Amino acid sequence: MTRTVLTAVARLVITVLLAVTFVFVILRVSGDPARALLPVDAPEDQIAAVRAEWGLDKPLPEQYVTYVMKLASGDFGLSLNDRQPALRVVVEKIPSTLLLMGTGLVIAFTVGSALGLLAASYRGRAPDRLIMSLAIFVHSIPSFLFGILLILLFAVALRLLPSGGGPSLLHLLMPAAVIGLSQAGVVARFVRSSTLEVLAQPYITVASLKPLPRWYFIRAHVLPGSALPLLTLFGFSLGGIIAGAAIVESVFAWPGVGRFLVFSVARRDVAVVQTIVVLVATMMAFANLATDLLYAIFDPRLRTS
């Protein structure tokens, strides 16, 4: 168990470090980092000051160390937006994005697992085919089109919901639905195939021969096996949801990190972009850490071998 935890933590540290290195490399390769971190019209002495502060006049390894240390201390540079520290500007917007992502994740997993289980239990029959067609359907629809259609329907035609803005619960409904439903298809397919895989296991046949009530048989023998692989999917779909958030927040003008990222990219606000990349990588790394640990807790084959 200690070994599992140590491996997982090592993986986390390596991933985050890699993300930092990646940003450092493209920052160096793309031109003068000092200029990149400052507005185009910044005076020469300010550029020189930044250069000294980030150690850009030193040899590369030293630059790298300085860079890592600065990020570790929370200094990601200044945003072009009001010259605020980038980290603070980004962190301000995290809660509303987490709210959106969390709701989306809940929708994706509840709707997706329910439909996946339903499809698996009707394998090959009409409900299965319908659900699987729907899964390809939502997988193929661009989320921005989905969003626009929802706006046309609920905001323009029916005037039920606000077309954008927030953050409020009413504003949350449409973007969360878009994020959740686009991922629900992936979840449904995954749950379906993992359930079918479990149902084909010999131990299911053996257990089905025991005098056990139906509900207990499903709860104790089918569900644990088909739910365990969902842990893998969790990390995977978190990536999809983060990416989806960038587009969906833009469509619905949701004041979160995703929309801010797109906005900053258009303005080439390097400090903000590097902050977000490092934060996203850290978040993903933590999700993977959680996945590894949960696996170790729930799967005895990993716990005791």
Next chain:
Amino acid sequence: MTDLIAPRHARPRRRREIAVVLAAGMVILFILVAIFAERLAPYGFATIDLRARNTSPLFFGGSFRHILGTDELGRDILSRLMISVRVSLVVSVLACLIAATIGVTLGLAAAFLRGWVDSLIRVAIDFHASVPFLIFALAILAFFGNNIVLFVVLLGTYGWERYARLVRALALIEYEKGYVLALRRLGAGEMAIAVKHVLPNVAAIIIVNMTIALPELILLESGLSFLGVGIQPPLASLGNMVGLGRDYIVTSWWIATIPGIAIFILTLSISTIGDWLRDVTDPSLK
């Protein structure tokens, strides 16, 4: 012999075959449009006709002059759509080929060379999978600015890790199989085994994976162009048509919706084919 559950063969899936044929027809139509865009387009894609601004499509109050209506500058949507299909398809197909080439090469190298090369490639795969590609792409575009070559190359790094992971895993499985062992025991050279036996055995899966990755690339390209950081005007792509039309959604809904639906039909068709291909080539279903 002890098949606990007797094999359940799927019933003849007529309906699905019809869907696949329809999808294939759609894809062919899109390809033809992409090839002959200029000849098919009734107007130049950038031809501005200020007298015919925001014309509705046919059946929605419009006329045969502009079947799919016009945009806020009076440009014919159908003509723009045709050029956009070409741009989007070319960009995504190129990107798809680049990703497959990178991924297959690295995956094979990892499986073939093992050792530190393998470790390095696996770390790269892990890292690439740990940052959502859209975020990665946005970061690169923020640092390097935008141009079409960079954009295509950037999209070409989408999904390489999936090919690499898949090819590596499959090649490792192939290498574990008895026939590779048998060939080695016969004294066959490693290069001959890799090229004549291992690669052909994983090739089918690579092609399936490409048909699954292509619609995702189309969505990605259009997503980035929609956000205004992909294909830039005056060039048109399906995504930037939606992005530019978004501002007129309340007054002229068709400007954004029509290209959006085109993306949807295209991706749905390719996905349907890819899905079918995956099922027919999946050995576990045989």
Next chain:
Amino acid sequence: MALLSIRDLDVRYPAAGRLVPAVRGVNLSLCEREILGIVGESGSGKTVSCLSLMGLLGPRAEASGTVHFDGRDIDVADVVHDRRQGLLPLAMIFQDATGGLNPIRTVGSQIAEIFVHRDGASQKAALDKAVELLESVGIREPRERASSYPHQMSGGMNQRVMIAMALAASPRVLIADEPTTALDVTVQAQICKLLRLLVEREGLSIIFVSHDLDLVTSFCDRVAVMYRGEVVECETSEEIRRAPKHPYTAALFAAIPGHRPPFSQLEEIPQNLDVSPAIPAAQIDLPKVDMTPRLPSEPVERPAMIEVSDVAYHFAKRRWLSRSTHVTKAVDGISFSVPAGTTFGIIGESGCGKSTLASLLIGDRAPQSGSISVGGHSMAELLANGRRAYANRVQMVAQDHYGSMDRRQTVGPQIEEACHIHFPNRPIARRREDALRMLKAVGLDETHYAKLPHQLSGGQRQRVAIARALIVEPDILICDEPTSALDVSIQAQVLNLLLKLQRELELTILLISHDIRVVAHMSHAIGVMRAGVMVEQGPAQEVLTNPRHAYSRSLFAAAPTSRRVENPMSLPGTEPLLKDAVP
């Protein structure tokens, strides 16, 4: 009076647009406290017959017939799709015991849940009962074991757990479908002993399904022989052994090595490929078995073709962040030599190191110490410039006949490729000629040349593998469990072929197998392996009739043979081996 009887059981599966019978008009009866054996080759319908009793046939099967159980009549069609019928107090155990247990639950809880949900017992009481059951099936330290997971136990222990789980449902009949096929012979003997004990102690009746005629006729009270979906013969074990009535039964006996003198021709049951399954077995004309033994080829004094001296290979496994190193001595100081043109048989149970030894002999890995020499040249010398020189002298036929071929390529070119590697100067036409000649030599013809591996039967694929190995013109052929994945009648064909080729080509054969009958039939000399050491070796006759080492004795005693075990309770038990007691 029969406890359970099956009348006119028919089972059909739809295939290619029509219903194909899997079982036709089967009549069987089982008395109380009886062990009824059902024996047959794959596809004979023996498993299907049992599954239909359990309602496990799957949704697509169609079945008819009646089951008479303890005074009640049940229509098979009513229970065939309903595995939870609960009508009959039957329980079933399977070949893959480890796969039959839920991997993420402790074995104790998987037994206890039955008491909780059927009897309303408390968790604690249920677990106590489970522990009791585990003890009654011969699991030591049952309380500790109850909290283990299936992956922490050996296959034999898991099969015991499966039996305990079956008993928890208090069945009157236990159906055992190849329960010992995946186990070592010594463990197989223990499980058989346990089943016999349950009959005596609990009054259980057992249907025991197996492919091994020797095993069922030595262990069961009565035996039903199935062929092509029909029961061709059902008699007491003694009767079947003494005078098999149906030609198929006789042929099956004659196909098993051990019923004929060593090196003699085994009976090859024709595959009747032209006979559709719809034709009843009685109409199939099987050849009368020719019981005259053929003379064994006399081994004469010959020079050694392969000499192995003090070879060792240890696997050292160091766990991450751990200082201790775990060493497995897979091969630990093995020496033997094989005279040219003879066969050396190596017997051992799983984990004895025979596979590692095979990989050393074929050159997959180099021995860590000791030396191997082939035809007077050392292995290191032959391997100095790639594998070709060595491969030219030593070839191998592996157990997995399907996996050993590239499934995307037709088999002819695969044989030619082997030829090309070793004789690159031969023109293409000549290579093709050679491949066809080789195919003929192994009993195939040009129609098989352009077939893909999956279009051939298992026996044909193994012949192709032999052809591919022999086209290289090696001196030594290593056969690693060459027939373990094949039915007995096909095994007979392959063994006959190997004997013929050895005579014609003066081949030196190293035969590795877990099946003592195969080794005894084929070998001039035999070595017995255990835990990486060859505990005993010598001329075949001597080792087999007068084993010196205690392990050899227990191994030979546990193996099913042509001898009738007079008192089944005295089945040579070989008290639980170490591997069965420790995880």
